[in-house]
Amino acid sequence: MSGEPVSVSCGDPVGTARARACSSVPVDTGSVNTLRYSPALCVNCGMCSIVCPHGVFAVDGRVARLVRPKACMECGACQRNCPTGAITVDSGVGCASAMIYAALTGRKEPICGPDTESECCC
Amino acid sequence: MSASTYEVIEENACAMPDGTSPLSIGSAGCASCCGTSSVACSAEIAQEDVAWPGPGRPQVRPADSIVTLADHWDHFLARWGVNRTGHRVEPGLYALGDPAPDSPVFVTANYTLSFDALRSALAGTDAYILVLNTFGINVWCAAGKGTFGTDELVRRIEATALHEVVDHRVLVLPQLGAPGVVAHEVKKRSGFTVEYGPVRAADLPAYLDARQATPEMRRVYFPFRDRLILIPIELVHTFVPMVIAALVLFLIAGPMAAAGVVAAVLAGVVLFPILLPWLPAHQFSVKGFILGGFVAFPFVLATVLRAPGAAPLLRAGWALVYLLGLPPVTAYLALNFTGATPFTSRSGVRREILTYVPVMAGMFGIGVILTVVLSLSRLLG
Numbered sequence: 001m002s003g004e005p006v007s008v009s010c011g012d013p014v015g016t017a018r019a020r021a022c023s024s025v026p027v028d029t030g031s032v033n034t035l036r037y038s039p040a041l042c043v044n045c046g047m048c049s050i051v052c053p054h055g056v057f058a059v060d061g062r063v064a065r066l067v068r069p070k071a072c073m074e075c076g077a078c079q080r081n082c083p084t085g086a087i088t089v090d091s092g093v094g095c096a097s098a099m100i101y102a103a104l105t106g107r108k109e110p111i112c113g114p115d116t117e118s119e120c121c122c
Numbered sequence: 123m124s125a126s127t128y129e130v131i132e133e134n135a136c137a138m139p140d141g142t143s144p145l146s147i148g149s150a151g152c153a154s155c156c157g158t159s160s161v162a163c164s165a166e167i168a169q170e171d172v173a174w175p176g177p178g179r180p181q182v183r184p185a186d187s188i189v190t191l192a193d194h195w196d197h198f199l200a201r202w203g204v205n206r207t208g209h210r211v212e213p214g215l216y217a218l219g220d221p222a223p224d225s226p227v228f229v230t231a232n233y234t235l236s237f238d239a240l241r242s243a244l245a246g247t248d249a250y251i252l253v254l255n256t257f258g259i260n261v262w263c264a265a266g267k268g269t270f271g272t273d274e275l276v277r278r279i280e281a282t283a284l285h286e287v288v289d290h291r292v293l294v295l296p297q298l299g300a301p302g303v304v305a306h307e308v309k310k311r312s313g314f315t316v317e318y319g320p321v322r323a324a325d326l327p328a329y330l331d332a333r334q335a336t337p338e339m340r341r342v343y344f345p346f347r348d349r350l351i352l353i354p355i356e357l358v359h360t361f362v363p364m365v366i367a368a369l370v371l372f373l374i375a376g377p378m379a380a381a382g383v384v385a386a387v388l389a390g391v392v393l394f395p396i397l398l399p400w401l402p403a404h405q406f407s408v409k410g411f412i413l414g415g416f417v418a419f420p421f422v423l424a425t426v427l428r429a430p431g432a433a434p435l436l437r438a439g440w441a442l443v444y445l446l447g448l449p450p451v452t453a454y455l456a457l458n459f460t461g462a463t464p465f466t467s468r469s470g471v472r473r474e475i476l477t478y479v480p481v482m483a484g485m486f487g488i489g490v491i492l493t494v495v496l497s498l499s500r501l502l503g
Binding site for chain 2: 034054071076096097
């Protein structure tokens with residue numbers, strides 16, 4: 001989970017080390033964030049590169065590539081719009097004061113939204 | 123038409139002050155983003171969700187592209203956090219210009235800044251605007267919370283009988299709605315294809331020409347103006363605590379201590395957003411400590427260079443008060459700014475909290491204790 005994240009493309013020439021590395025093992029971004037991408041599940045629809053606000057994915061091969069994994073802000077747009085579930089990321093409420101409050105009071109981290117009981121993020 | 127002709131609803135819910143600037147949801151959360159209670163929320167949805175009963179179609183409201191002085195005033199108030207609940211338009215379908223059944227349909231949130239940004243960007247275009255009920259919260263924040271989401275979109279399509287209004291099946295959504303919308307599910311449930319347009323409404327005319335977004339249109343940046351525009355609301359939130367702290371310090375420790383806390387807060391709230399890209403270090407807490415150090419320095423210097431009559435131990439004590447007490451204030455405010463920043467991640471913020479909040483608390487705590495001790499010793503002679 002340390003070191004530079006590897007951007008593996010399943011479109012690399014067959015027989016190369018990088019193509020062999022393309023498997024069902026998800027590519028992750030190291031310990032930088034919780035973004036995890038499984039190239040084996042990618043169907044090259046391109047949605048991840050459309051919805052990402054920071055250009056984390058590029059779709060210029062047979063499958064999508066993680067080109068700027070550290071730029072991921074964990075908004076969850078890619079996970080939401082990937083039709084095959086090839087991308088996962090932990091995209092909850094991340095506002096510092098909410099997380100600090102949760103840590104101090106020992107509560108589970110708050111989530112806000114119409115489906116939850118919490119009124120506020122904090 | 124002014125904002126008031128769009129039947130601004132006043133509800134008792136918090137609203138994000140910023141409608142057009144990209145705001146973080148990954149570090150998520152809009153620093154001052156709150157939602158209505160689930161009870162109020164479901165009641166509202168139930169109220170509006172009643173399918174129109176009778177013949178004919180539900181009302182399509184007219185819209186134009188003119189942003190009036192009243193609208194600008196409304197935006198100004200929103201940015202200052204005034205009447206945070208009141209910056210909404212009625213959800214539903216709007217006709218911009220003179221749309222026909224083949225005119226495009228754009229989707230937005232019912233926050234005035236979002237709605238006004240969209241309709242003004244579409245000047246000269248005949249189009250439909252579908253406004254979702256996000257309780258007066260901007261697109262990106264609402265998407266993160268799920269209110270600008272698949273369910274609300276499908277619900278609003280049905281409630282407005284959109285299938286009968288347009289003969290095509292395409293919706294243009296703002297890209298920043300994506301965290302809340304599952305495009306393939308919208309298609310399955312409503313038949314409408316979701317097309318994600320550019321991040322910024324201002325790019326819509328260029329986008330519509332080619333019906334394609336450039337990579338630049340799909341990227342969120344955090345330029346100076348976008349940072350600047352977040353300062354008023356942060357100032358409003360910290361103003362009262364700052365004044366109280368300054369008053370207390372003035373009474374027990376003197377004017378310089380009061381000035382110190384004001385300086386530390388203003389540095390964190392005003393200077394930090396401005397200087398953000400130029401402050402060294404990657405983590406906001408560290409940037410904040412550095413900025414806070416610069417702010418504390420003149421106070422430390424003033425204390426050290428004080429008239430030689432004052433006891434050196436006392437002077438050292440006060441210097442330590444400024445050195446230990448001011449930077450954590452700025453650093454804490456800087457850490458909280460991650461919630462309004464569109465590139466910080468939740469994981470990163472969590473790591474920062476675990477690493478630096480204890481340091482901030484420790485330094486600040488010692489500073490407070492020292493302040494009390496030194497002030498008491500001065501008062502008691």
